[in-house]
Amino acid sequence: MIYGLAEKLALSRKKNKLSQAQVAKHIGVSSSAVSAYELGEVTPSLEILMKLTNLYRVSADYLLGISYPRESVALDTSKLTKQQLVALQNLIDTMR
Numbered sequence: 038m039i040y041g042l043a044e045k046l047a048l049s050r051k052k053n054k055l056s057q058a059q060v061a062k063h064i065g066v067s068s069s070a071v072s073a074y075e076l077g078e079v080t081p082s083l084e085i086l087m088k089l090t091n092l093y094r095v096s097a098d099y100l101l102g103i104s105y106p107r108e109s110v111a112l113d114t115s116k117l118t119k120q121q122l123v124a125l126q127n128l129i130d131t132m133r
Contacts, residue, residue, distance in 0.1 A: 041102045043077035049093040049100070050075070064088040091115055 050060055050071075057071040064071075073079040079102055081089065090097050094113070097103075114122060 039080060041092075041125055043075050045100050045102075046089065047050075047075040049089070054098075059062055060089075060092065061118055063092050078112055084104070 050057070055063075057075070058068045061071045063070045065088070066085065070079065074081050074085075086097060086100065090100060112125075114125065117125065
């Protein structure tokens, strides 16, 4: 398990006022799987982790303990194509 991931998943869910059942429905897993993620018993797959980042509108870096959330710069990229996402990432990288 990734240190701190379980706590951040539970905190993010509660912050978004979602039940474990609602999260499970959104990401396509069982409620018991969401519970296991939040208890640190199971590490979510990369695919599930990305679904959670989109649902909670946080970065994977935040969930993985690499950075802190910056809500003021959160972007909804769910409707961007893969090419647009790459272009956006390249732009961000050049600004750092």
